[in-house]
Amino acid sequence: HATKKSMEDHLDKYTKLFTLTAQRMRMIVDAFEETLDKGLQEWGQCVPMFPTWVFGSPTGSEKGDYLALDMGGTNLRVCLVSLLGGCKFEITQTKYRLTEEQKQEDGEKLFDFCAECIKEFIKVHLPDVTAENPIVLGFTFSYPCLQERIDHGILIRWTKGFGAPNVEGHDVGELFRKSLERHQVPVVLAALINDTTGALIASQYVRPTTKIAVILGTGCNAAYTEEIKCIGKLKDKGLNGDDVVAINCEWGAFDSDLHQHLPRTKYDLHIDEHSNKPGEQAFEKMISGRYLGEIFRLVVMELIDEGAMFLGQNTYKLETAYSLDTAFLSLMESDPTDELLTIIGIFSHFYGLETTLAERQFFRALARLIGRRAARLSACGIAAIVRKKGYLEKGCDVGADGTLYNKYPGFPQRIHQALVDVLGEQGKNIKTHHAEDGSGVGSAIIAAMTKARK
Numbered sequence: 001h002a003t004k005k006s007m008e009d010h011l012d013k014y015t016k017l018f019t020l021t022a023q024r025m026r027m028i029v030d031a032f033e034e035t036l037d038k039g040l041q042e043w044g045q046c047v048p049m050f051p052t053w054v055f056g057s058p059t060g061s062e063k064g065d066y067l068a069l070d071m072g073g074t075n076l077r078v079c080l081v082s083l084l085g086g087c088k089f090e091i092t093q094t095k096y097r098l099t100e101e102q103k104q105e106d107g108e109k110l111f112d113f114c115a116e117c118i119k120e121f122i123k124v125h126l127p128d129v130t131a132e133n134p135i136v137l138g139f140t141f142s143y144p145c146l147q148e149r150i151d152h153g154i155l156i157r158w159t160k161g162f163g164a165p166n167v168e169g170h171d172v173g174e175l176f177r178k179s180l181e182r183h184q185v186p187v188v189l190a191a192l193i194n195d196t197t198g199a200l201i202a203s204q205y206v207r208p209t210t211k212i213a214v215i216l217g218t219g220c221n222a223a224y225t226e227e228i229k230c231i232g233k234l235k236d237k238g239l240n241g242d243d244v245v246a247i248n249c250e251w252g253a254f255d256s257d258l259h260q261h262l263p264r265t266k267y268d269l270h271i272d273e274h275s276n277k278p279g280e281q282a283f284e285k286m287i288s289g290r291y292l293g294e295i296f297r298l299v300v301m302e303l304i305d306e307g308a309m310f311l312g313q314n315t316y317k318l319e320t321a322y323s324l325d326t327a328f329l330s331l332m333e334s335d336p337t338d339e340l341l342t343i344i345g346i347f348s349h350f351y352g353l354e355t356t357l358a359e360r361q362f363f364r365a366l367a368r369l370i371g372r373r374a375a376r377l378s379a380c381g382i383a384a385i386v387r388k389k390g391y392l393e394k395g396c397d398v399g400a401d402g403t404l405y406n407k408y409p410g411f412p413q414r415i416h417q418a419l420v421d422v423l424g425e426q427g428k429n430i431k432t433h434h435a436e437d438g439s440g441v442g443s444a445i446i447a448a449m450t451k452a453r454k
């Protein structure tokens with residue numbers, strides 16, 4: 001009984017640290033709204049608000065066959081997307097594995113491999129496509145690029161374990177186009193897109209009332225539809241002010257410059273200092289799947305150091321950084337048994353540790369605190385866009401994707417609750433929905449929209 005009480009005391013302390021009150025969230029939303037605007041007015045801001053050159057929104061009546069190439073972290077995916085109109089589509093896809101060597105090989109070889117995969121795909125699925133009758137392709141390339149046009153993008157730096165030489169600082173569109181020519185692949189590269197933008201456009205295709213898309217996976221980011229006239233930094237580009245363009249916010253960087261707005265705990269600071277990019281992505285590091293498990297592990301390590309748990313047991317397995325995946329938090333929260341058998345299993349199987357019921361109840365409560373904070377912070381970003389664009393009264397739909405959104409128990413409900421906490425009853429007018437496959441379907445729709453505009 002004594003242990004139980006002390007675990008409850010610990011829990012009180014962490015509850016205070018990880019809880020975001022409505023008042024605190026409102027302050028974050030105010031700052032967020034200002035930050036978004038700054039990024040729209042000037043180049044080179046902390047939250048860069050990249051114009052994607054995807055103009056307008058799909059109507060849902062786009063038709064035709066388009067190809068999409070998605071270069072993810074592990075796979076290369078070629079998709080044939082048949083847009084049927086009436087907000088409907090069909091998709092056929094093939095995945096090709098990318099080896100670790102290919103990710104480090106010269107860029108020319110990497111893009112040559114992409115070209116060969118597409119060529120093979122066309123041979124199998126699209127016998128009518130020839131040099132005289134090429135098919136339009138959208139390329140989902142979700143690495144930070146500076147774009148001056150839709151089919152162009154200078155790779156700023158590789159992420160997600162890629163390191164292919166001779167790509168950083170170069171136009172990826174141009175490199176890929178050369179590979180396509182070398183291999184005589186009958187496609188026209190129409191667009192280079194980022195997965196967040198893809199999710200926005202794909203969600204708009206099936207649900208035209210969608211204005212915002214968020215990705216909550218390994219990282220976190222958002223895109224939304226903005227009016228050209230509200231984007232000061234595009235003033236002299238000769239664009240029509242009444243037109244709209246998708247903005248890739250890259251909002252994971254929020255508050256990385258000032259460190260004034262996010263209530264970062266010492267665990268958040270530890271993660272930042274020990275990350276490969278200290279000082280960057282402050283917002284993302286409090287929210288995304290890559291970090292939530294690590295935040296949990298750091299708290300447990302602190303309790304071990306204080307002698308509050310696992311006395312006399314060997315905790316070395318838990319001492320390895322990033323040894324506790326965010327998926328474990330999901331499992332702990334959804335443990336249906338009174339004894340918390342799933343949590344017993346996780347600790348004994350993966351870390352060789354025995355737990356008491358009081359400890360397990362604490363772990364579940366801690367997972368809840370960390371997961372809830374992540375959802376509430378994500379909601380702050382959404383609320384900032386909603387307020388900035390004045391969507392509160394009419395309401396709007398938000399496309400959302402990523403494993404955290406899709407798999408973490410209660411994540412969508414927590415976002416909705418937070419939107420009500422911060423925006424009042426009208427927050428109920430903002431609804432999130434599972435987004436359509438942005439890197440496949442979204443890419444193809446953007447290719448179709450681009451072709452129509454030309």
Ligand code: ADP
Pocket residue numbers: 073216217218219288289290291325326327328330401402403404407408
């Ligand atoms: P990406 O953003 O790279 O496309 P995903 O959307 O698949 O990736 O998200 C991967 C992240 O989700 C990883 O950080 C992983 O730790 C986390 N994750 C995996 N499974 C779960 C789960 N069941 N619940 C919560 N997070 C998970």
